[in-house]
Amino acid sequence: MDIVLIGLLGGLITGISPCILPVLPVIFLTAGARPAARGKTPEVIPAKRSRPYWIIAGLVLSFSVVTLLGSLLLGLLAIPQDAIRWAGVAVLVAIGFGMLFPGFEQLLEKPFQRLPRRAVSDGGNGFGMGIALGTIFVPCAGPVLAAIIVAGATGSIGVGTVLLTLSFAIGVAIPLLVFALAGREVAQRIRGFRKRERMIRIIGGVSLIALAIGLAFNVPQMLQRLLPDYTSGLQQSLAESDAGTSALGLGGIVTDENRQLDNCTNGATRLESCGTAPAIDGIDSWLNTPGGEAIDLAQLRGKVVLIDFWAYSCINCQRSIPHVVAWDQAYRDAGLRVIGVHSPEYAFEKERANVAAGAEEFGITYPVALDNKLATWTNYRNRYWPAHYLVDAEGTVRHISFGEGNYAVTEQLIRELLRDADPNVDLPRATDTVDATPEVGSTTPETFLGSSKDRNFAGQGEYRAGSRDFSYPEKQPQDTFALKGPWTVETQYVTPQGEDGASVRLSYRASEVRAVFSGSGSVEVRGEGGSSRTLVIDGTPRSIQLLKSERLGKGSLELHLPPGVQLYSFTFG
Numbered sequence: 075m076d077i078v079l080i081g082l083l084g085g086l087i088t089g090i091s092p093c094i095l096p097v098l099p100v101i102f103l104t105a106g107a108r109p110a111a112r113g114k115t116p117e118v119i120p121a122k123r124s125r126p127y128w129i130i131a132g133l134v135l136s137f138s139v140v141t142l143l144g145s146l147l148l149g150l151l152a153i154p155q156d157a158i159r160w161a162g163v164a165v166l167v168a169i170g171f172g173m174l175f176p177g178f179e180q181l182l183e184k185p186f187q188r189l190p191r192r193a194v195s196d197g198g199n200g201f202g203m204g205i206a207l208g209t210i211f212v213p214c215a216g217p218v219l220a221a222i223i224v225a226g227a228t229g230s231i232g233v234g235t236v237l238l239t240l241s242f243a244i245g246v247a248i249p250l251l252v253f254a255l256a257g258r259e260v261a262q263r264i265r266g267f268r269k270r271e272r273m274i275r276i277i278g279g280v281s282l283i284a285l286a287i288g289l290a291f292n293v294p295q296m297l298q299r300l301l302p303d304y305t306s307g308l309q310q311s312l313a314e315s316d317a318g319t320s321a322l323g324l325g326g327i328v329t330d331e332n333r334q335l336d337n338c339t340n341g342a343t344r345l346e347s348c349g350t351a352p353a354i355d356g357i358d359s360w361l362n363t364p365g366g367e368a369i370d371l372a373q374l375r376g377k378v379v380l381i382d383f384w385a386y387s388c389i390n391c392q393r394s395i396p397h398v399v400a401w402d403q404a405y406r407d408a409g410l411r412v413i414g415v416h417s418p419e420y421a422f423e424k425e426r427a428n429v430a431a432g433a434e435e436f437g438i439t440y441p442v443a444l445d446n447k448l449a450t451w452t453n454y455r456n457r458y459w460p461a462h463y464l465v466d467a468e469g470t471v472r473h474i475s476f477g478e479g480n481y482a483v484t485e486q487l488i489r490e491l492l493r494d495a496d497p498n499v500d501l502p503r504a505t506d507t508v509d510a511t512p513e514v515g516s517t518t519p520e521t522f523l524g525s526s527k528d529r530n531f532a533g534q535g536e537y538r539a540g541s542r543d544f545s546y547p548e549k550q551p552q553d554t555f556a557l558k559g560p561w562t563v564e565t566q567y568v569t570p571q572g573e574d575g576a577s578v579r580l581s582y583r584a585s586e587v588r589a590v591f592s593g594s595g596s597v598e599v600r601g602e603g604g605s606s607r608t609l610v611i612d613g614t615p616r617s618i619q620l621l622k623s624e625r626l627g628k629g630s631l632e633l634h635l636p637p638g639v640q641l642y643s644f645t646f647g
Contacts, residue, residue, distance in 0.1 A: 081238040085245020094249070101129065101254050126254030132204020133250070134243040142239050167283055332455050338474040339525060339538065343483050345490060348471040351379070351463065354415065356449020361430055361442040369413060369441055371469060377411045378491045379465040383451065385419045386432025388459040390478050393510045395436045397481045398462075400505040401488060402440045408492050408499050409467075412440040417451040419459065464488065467495035478511040517584045517626070517646040518553040524566040524642065530554045532581075539563050541571060546579055552628065555580050555644065567640040569593070575636040583628050584646035587620040595636040602629055611639050 088094070334349025351371055360366050371379065382398050384391040402412040414433070418424050424446045433442055445451055454463065457476075464473035464487055473487050485504055492499050521530045525539040532554035533544050544557035559576030561568050570576035580587070591597065597609040599620055609618055620631060635641060 077234050077238050078241045081241030082245040085242040086248060087245075088242075089246040089249035094246075097250070098253050101250055101257065126251060126257070128201040129204040129254055130247045130251045132201040134204075134240075134247050136204070137246075138239050138243045142235065167287075171283070332453060335455060335471060335474070338471060340474055340476050341480045341483065342473065344536070345466075345472045345487055348474070350469050351381070351465045351471050352450075352453040354381070354413065354443055354450050355453070356445070356447050358424075358444040358446040359426055360444070361426075361433055362439055363441045369443070371465070374411055375469055376467050376495065377409050378405075378467055378488065378495055380410065380412045380488065381454075381463040381465065382412065382414045383417050383454070383456050383459060383461040383463075384414055385417060385423050385459050386429055386436075387423060388419060391460045392436070394460045394478055394481075395438065396510075397485075397505070397507050399437050399440075400507045401485060404502050404505050405488060405492060406440075408501055409495055410488060410492060414438060414440060414442040415445050415450050416442055417445040417448055417456070417459070464491065466491050479509070481507070481509055518582045518644075520646070521553075521555055521580075521644040522642070523555065523563075523568045523578075523644075525563050532556045533558075537563065539565060544576075550579065550581050550630075552581050553583060564640075567592070567642045569640045570635045570637050572637065575634055577632055577634045578641065580631045580633070580644060581628075582630070582644070582646060583626065585623045585626045586646065587631065588645045589618055589620055589633070590642035590645075591618055591639060592642070593639040595639040597636070597639060598634040600632040600634070602631075 331352045332349070334347075335352075336348075338346050338348035354369065354371060357368060360368055363369060380398070380401065382395075384395065386392075398412060398414070401410065406412075416423070416429050423429065424444070426444060429442065429444060443450065454461075460477065462473075462475045462484060463471055464475075464484065466472050472491060473484065475484050482504075489501055489504070492501060519530070525537065530553060531537040532547055532550050533556035541560065541562040543560050546556045546558050550556055556579050557568070557576065558579070559574075560571035561576050562571055568578075591609075591611045594612050597611055598606055599609060600606045601621070609620075611618075620633075621629075633641070
């Protein structure tokens, strides 16, 4: 089933992403170090061979349940949304102290001594530790996790959602299990470790407590801001594939209110016309408005409005928010109104106090709508944290930008709309906020040829969905593609028109170049030295190697495609 495969792939990608790094040392150390056993010498008691599996099993189970049902259950019981998170933090601290102090561990065990299996205690199999880790485990919010979160938050949980959640959790668990098994083997095979198991348990206990304290003060998130998200391209590729779009239901339900949002191209450099901005409704409460009063977009006619979808623990949002804050401060007097729509990724982000503290930390003084039911998120068919929607003085969406980056373009379009609204406006100088979007590698970034994401296009004219003739530029910049001849640009791919087909030229930095094709026909690949070869394309979309070199280098390729062949993307290694 596609949905299971997409879940597994999304989980695997997430499992090697930078946001997993904070939990790896804990899993590595505790998989081979168990708390002290009552009445025995600690130094000679090894952890059970099954312990890594129990730890990961507990993590998968609790993460799945909390993600899907946690918010619903807490709402029914009228319990604060971050109760599960704080309970998980407390359990981690308790287990950590149990690893440090045998007497304390024995106290933890007493309530469960009458049970045939002390699963809750962590004195043996590690299942309890896994349960605790799963309640506070907060991976990166890629498209698969976003689909799961939205389903859980809106109560639209079906068989497909459960399968997606379980397969995603299993996918994430595979890399974690590798670390857990490695920790177990190191502790058992290295003689020095066997002689110092007490020391290992102490290190493991301290690591658990440190992780719990770090989670309480959001330290892992601070560290993650500094790390490049080297898996973002893989996540986007997965989401934008035909199978991913179908399995995840990305883009939301199309209604008359949001249908024209499809007219906007992500990150376009020019203003577009994408219909009247959908309503901001279904909001739990508001921050930074007089008396918590709600804001109606219709009442902001005559003002330029920037709607920013964010979540306070979202790493990508944290790097984006300084730009939004700077725009608010610079252009508020000129007629800009910023509205932050806080659409939570996790249950603890629904707590008003948590959001208020996050807003204060980031210097947010503009209105913030707490979209706890993801109603406005759904109205806009949004699927990214962060996401920026720029609305003109007439209430029409004119620009959309998903994810980090593209700040200079967005600010330029803000200035253009402010001048349109008031030709006599006195605009300040452009802001100079440093773009902290991490650099990802030294190769050309993944390049999509569909109209939904075309940042690397270097040809002549506007790149939009539809059919027209293209031509190469006189000078093509590095890391770009250009088209020549008659092409039809679709949302996900391009396909040549006419009997003779059409060409695409690629300027790249890489040691390996691959392309995703589908359809049927022969593609000619021409290199810089006059070399050429033919690729036979036949079937559903798949990745095909165009070149492979032992060294990273710069170059260009030209591909000639016949009618009947679709080209989706280029990837680089």
